[in-house]
Amino acid sequence: MVTYKEELYTEIRKRLTKLAVFVSLLIVFLLASLFLFIENYQLKYDTQQVLNFFDELDKKGERLLTELNESVIPKYVSNEKKERQFYTDYYQEMNSMGISADLMVITKQGDVTLSVGQASIGLSPYYLKSMCQENGRMTRKIQRDINGMMYVIMCSRVKNSDYYSLLIINSTVFNQMGIEFGTKYVISDNLDNILVKNSSNFVTGHKINHKKLLSPLFLENGNLYLSQVTKINKETTLYTYLMTFPLIYFLLFSLVVTSALLYLLWHQSERLAQGISNKQTKEINQLVAETKRLKEGQSHNISLKTNQEFQFLIDNINNMIEERDKLVQQQLVLERQNFHYERKVLEAQFNPHFIYNTLEAIRVTSHFDPGIADRLILSLNRVLRYSVDFSKEFACLGKDSQIIKDFLEVNKIRFDKFSYDIEIDQELEAFPVPKLFLLPLVENAIKYGMKVRQDLFITIHCYKEDDVIHFEVGDNGPGFKEEQLNRVNYLSEDETHHGLINSYRRLKHSYPNSSMSVCNQKEGAMVKFSVWGIEDDKNSCS
Template sequence: MGGVESMTNKQTFRGEIVREIRKRLSIQAIMVSFLLFIMLLVFLFSIQFYQLNKETTTIVSDFSNLKSDAFTMLDSLNESTVPNYLATGENERYLYQQFYEKASSFGDQSAYFVMNAKGKTLFQAGNHVEAFSSYFLKVVLMNNQKRHHFLKVVQGKNSQRYLLFFSRVPQSENYAIFVMNGSGFSPVGLQYGTQFVIADNFDNVYAKNTQSFVKGTIEKIESQIIAKQLFFFDGKLYLAKNVLLDANLSLYTFVQSFPLSVLLLFGLLSVVLVTILLLLQANHLAKAIGDKTTREIGLLVNETSKIRDGEKKRLSVQTNEEFQYLAESINMMVDRLDEMRLQQLTLEKQTTIFERKMLEAQFNPHFLYNTLENIRIMIQIDPPLADKLILSLNRVLRYSIDYKQAETTLESDLEIIDEFLKVNAVRFEKLRYQIHIASCLKQISVPRLFLLPLIENSLKYGMKKRSDLTITINCYCHGDQLIFSVEDNGPGFTKETIANLTKKKYKDQTHHGLENSLRRLRLFFPEAKLTIESVEEGSKVRFTVMGEKNV
């Protein structure tokens, strides 16, 4: 029967181990799957951000070169050629020649103007000079007279976009203007499909390689949409980057990320596949660990069963280090139990003596603290009374720590109780007490101070409700019974408190002392009983014992 039970327990234990390991590994498998998916997303987005940043840098570099070359050309012409032409009105052919030589690197998408501060055209050259209104150029110059170099995006009469480079001619109010068609700006080396738009602060587009986010016939970029690095638009996910090219010119680059539906589907399938593989591996691992663990535990169970049945004295198990250590620990415990059995008989012989001394030591230290404080005060205001207190306290303390005799007579014990109450009467001025003892009980042997916890209980709880507490101690015979009772006119016991005391559920040390007194009394009177009740005004606690043998 025991073998069947052990086998059943072994199978149950194995099942619990397998389930617990499977549960934990399953959770970890799902977490790992999602972590791998997140890492894949981070990796893919990192690649796209890297490509976007790289091509953004390329566009910025190409525009910076265009800007630098344009102003270099203007400054070169403004250095001598333009001033000479404006001063003499001659050498117009030479100015044409110089412009076309220097502008050849820009292709045929450029134009050149020289204008005075009033907007009058003094010289012009190039294929796009007719695309601009002289009035518009005049307005631009009037609004930027204090600036030496600046840029302006404009739309020509032919609806094409141009970038105007303005450079002031030295020592004059005239300006040289270089015009570059937006279609002529085409960065080299864009390999990853990056889309770009160059626009001014008013969202006017200069150059672009896409119509995305460019609206209207006047071609304004929707800058508020692509202002974030990552955004959704029309169900698509985009990565974007914004770079300031000039004080009033910005570059917007963006690239469409992987299709969201495809990305989510791929991620879900990946998570499911990886999770299934990890769960299969977790299930296999859980079974392997469960089998190995329960096999070794089964050996320990069989060995301990033999020790329980008396067939063996020690375990003889050869397993791995953990269970070998456990077996050795069990053997040490068995040896220790054998030693303890040998000591048990000796200890049991001393139990009664030790228990009696321990129970007699349940003396409330607060009584001593309070009494010493009263003595300190009385020495100053009433030395004779302080002297009496010292004598009473001396008798109580000597009596309580004298272990030469474990028992005493009831009369002697009540004399010490009287001294104890005298000391408390000094502390509590309205405290009253009475002690009544039948003559037939004066010489009866009792444990010392066994009534003290009952009296302390009355003092502790009675004084909380009324200062004129009265305690009555009655010791008398009733037929073949001896009655020891302590009554007071305090608040009494609630039904809950009486029930807890009856069931030995003590909430504080004072109530625990009632049980200790009963145990001590039963060392003298084995049939002693404790009765707790509330009377009309107060409480009553009494011990009842059979007295024929002891009286």
């Protein structure tokens, strides 16, 4: 029989082995991708260098030909300058442009009027004549002479004449280009005639075999190439390519790296699987022993401590046990308090000193202001009659707030500077609440607030927001001390000697989906009860 430890070890080892294979292949792939990325960058960089060189050569040739057509050649053909002076001006202009080229001046019929250099000897007169049919626009052609030499020919009409000038640039000038990363290039026309090249690969005679170069990545004779095709102009195309590495070397490299990584990761996975299986089975055995002791009543919770995932399971089991014990205790407390519920409600509402102080205020005010004494008597009467009426378990929030308002009015008469504000959303007027459940909060605010300031201000705000009903009681008193906040926030809901907790317990007994928060404001304190998930039959009191 296979033990759990062996099964766990086998499963972990299998999964880690798969992971090791995947990681090894991924690393090889990333290395190859990085290498290709660098090679591609080098290819693009060298390609741009060629383009820049060609563009600069084209601009220099155009400027030189334009300058000659504007000033030098017209004076020569009109016999204003001698041939010797023309040569001097021509070489000065050429040197100033930083370009080396031959020059021809021909008529529209193709007759050569002037020739500077040897390039014109091997060029076809008919071809040169055809270039003069472009209505004076600057034209550019690539042409091979009878000796196989390639030239870039630029042609333009001489200003205010019927002559045409041709600037002839030998393709050997491209040998001056600086190729930094060893990129191979071929420049050809639309008929695949090669203008210039620095490699004979993919070349047949004087033409380029461009079909394979159209693919950005291809294999040729066991070598992997990167290539790029760029259109220089409508008649000229630049082909650049770079050999990355021989495929056989790449395969050998990949095999060696993959094998080494695979062995290393597999070895580590073996050790890791063994360690995990030993650790997990040890903790499982301990957990089984602890649950057995719990079942036999030898302990009340699981005392095992780990740093692994089992700690989450242990904590949840202990929480479940704690919640079970808590619910049992709550049930016992509720059953015990049920016999004295009405008495507890009454005791939670009023401090005997309030009644005594109110009666004393009535006695005093009856001598100098009977009107105030009458208001005190009526308010106290309504408060007392309402609080001892146990015919209904719930009261409408609107009516309940009126009684609290009477209570506050009594205190307002007793304390001249005391004030309050009650704000209740109209839609909550008929909402059923435990009778006078907010009164202990108001009493506490008056009790502690009056100790530090006579101009105490109490606010009561009841509102609904996103299907959640909030009851807020705030004041501008001294607020809670830090230890008081901690004590109130962590007091058990079963406690009954604390007025605030007792109010919250009564609300939660009626609405289980409720919460309480106590905090200090910028000035004073705030107690908030919140209720949500209210059933439809509890939205209004009958």
